[in-house]
Amino acid sequence: MSGFFKSSVGRKVAMAISAFFLMIFLLQHLFINTLSVFNPDLFNEVSHFMGTNPLVQFALQPVLIFGVVFHFVMGFILEIKNNKARQVSYAKNNGAANSTWMSRNMIWSGFVILAFIALHFIDFWFPEINTKFIKGDWSGLDDGEFRYYEHLKHKFVNPLRVVAYAVAFVFLGLHLAHGFTSAFQSVGAASLRKKLGNVGTAYAIIIPLGFILIAFFHYFKH
Amino acid sequence: MxxxxxxxxxxxxxxxxxxxxxxxxxxxxxxxxxxxxxxxxxxxxxxxxxxxxxxxxxxxxxxxxxxxxxxxxxxxxxxxxxxxxxxxxxxxxxxxxxxxxxxxxxxxxxxDLVVDRSAFDRIQHAGGYISVNTSGNTQDANSIPISKHSADTAMDAAMCIGCGACVASCKNSSAMLFVGAKVSQYALLPQGQVEAADRVKNMIAQMDLEGFGNCTNTGACEVECPKGISLDVIARMNRELLKASI
Incomplete structure (x- = not known):
């Protein structure tokens, strides 16, 4: 099996598996964020559960981080290899005649998403890690109340951050518009690639739009 | 004009x-x-x-x-x-x-406009064949029952003329449509089963060795293929390699 993952086909299967994992993660992340709009108390409780449950913290979280890092690193490795496969470019290339912009620019949408993840980590993940693992405070409390909703709300006060998030999510949508069905093709499920075309388009619109609307909701509510 | x-x-x-x-x-x-x-x-x-x-x-x-x-x-x-x-x-x-x-x-x-496409030949030599004794006792291929669907799908894959338009069109210069077509052509027929695992492994190893890029499923190859080879052959090749590797 080690030989499989060293081959070009094996690497794209590995990319697809990590993509499936990340797409499931995005779905649950949006679900929890949606709670912040409709039920802040429930959002606090679910956030506290996700932030303190040992299974989530010590099993799922490392897998998630590995998945994110793997997807980016392997994406860049494959991009470098692909660039080497054509060292002299065409003087005239009509890529739009045979493929979508999204499919041809996964690396660029990926770069924007990577920049967004860095911002997102600085905003939310690093402070959480600091509170729990450095300070050793696992209570989730701030002045006697759960801090999660307040923390989220305050992050979306700055309009620049809201715009940065919205732009990043547009690129996430473009990435998913190709990536969703592409992942099925990579694992050999060509029939699912065709059948789930509309599901993929809906997913690529609904997920980023949901995150954008939540960010705007908190900005305007403030 | x-x-x-x-x-x-x-x-x-x-x-x-x-x-x-x-x-x-x-x-x-x-x-x-x-x-x-x-x-x-x-x-x-x-x-x-x-x-x-x-x-x-x-x-x-x-x-x-x-x-x-x-x-x-x-x-x-x-x-x-x-x-x-x-x-x-x-x-x-x-x-x-x-x-x-x-x-x-x-x-x-x-x-000028002439390129060396012998990399395709070397990929074919790595496994794009079936080993048949041709000394005169060869069994009539028609005596082996093959479903119409399999025969038609194998024929669709066999339409590949190895022109290299897939590689030329792909932004990654990937040869996976070509290799997928050759793997599919045999994987769908009973005669190709005996060497199926070695075939897909060896052809993909040779493809990687030749310096072709990785497929990112843009679908440009399928659109530009003069023989209408479908992306389905790449998915089948991926399944065949997975099957052969487990």
Missing amino acids: NLRLKIWRQKDARSKGQMVDYKVSEISEHMSFLEMMDVLNEQLINKGDEPVSFDHDCREGICGMCSMYINGEAHGPDRGVTTCQLHMRKFHDGETITIEPFRATAFPVIK
Whole structure:
């Protein structure tokens, strides 16, 4: 099996598996964020559960981080290899005649998403890690109340951050518009690639739009 | 039709090439693209210049020899045709046509528009065959029952003429449509089962060794393939490798 993952086909299967994992993660992340709009108390409780449950913290979280890092690193490795496969470019290339912009620019949408993840980590993940693992405070409390909703709300006060998030999510949508069905093709499920075309388009619109609307909701509510 | 041509000229594999401008006049819209190139070469020869080298053989779309990247697309702007089947009616009077060789590290330019596609041959040698004793006792292939669907799908894959348009069109110069077609052609038939695992492993290993890129499922290869080979063959190749590796 080690030989499989060293081959070009094996690497794209590995990319697809990590993509499936990340797409499931995005779905649950949006679900929890949606709670912040409709039920802040429930959002606090679910956030506290996700932030303190040992299974989530010590099993799922490392897998998630590995998945994110793997997807980016392997994406860049494959991009470098692909660039080497054509060292002299065409003087005239009509890529739009045979493929979508999204499919041809996964690396660029990926770069924007990577920049967004860095911002997102600085905003939310690093402070959480600091509170729990450095300070050793696992209570989730701030002045006697759960801090999660307040923390989220305050992050979306700055309009620049809201715009940065919205732009990043547009690129996430473009990435998913190709990536969703592409992942099925990579694992050999060509029939699912065709059948789930509309599901993929809906997913690529609904997920980023949901995150954008939540960010705007908190900005305007403030 | 009067046309301006921008053509890649390269003396040999070691020389540095460049785009050179030419003019051709009184081109009939009924001519094939290769016939237009013949007119240009006649013109160049009469002037004592070096004619443009380009690959061609059958001129009826079945040998896979003609290549050329025309106005940014392999085999030009038409669909389901090779360059020899591309008619000049697809262009308009006064148009500037850019003509380049297929570009890929694994397809080095030999001269002008001629590229070395022997990497495909080496991939075929790595496993694109079935070992059959041909000493005279060969069983009639028709005596083995094969479902109509399998036979048709195998035939669809076998339509691949190995022209390399998939590699030329792919932004990653991936050869997976070609290899997928060859793997599928045998994977779907009983005769191909015995060597199926070794075939897919060896052909993919050779493909990687030749320096082709990785498929990112843009689908450009499927659109530009003159024989309409579907992306399904790549998915089947992926399944075959997974099956062979477990």
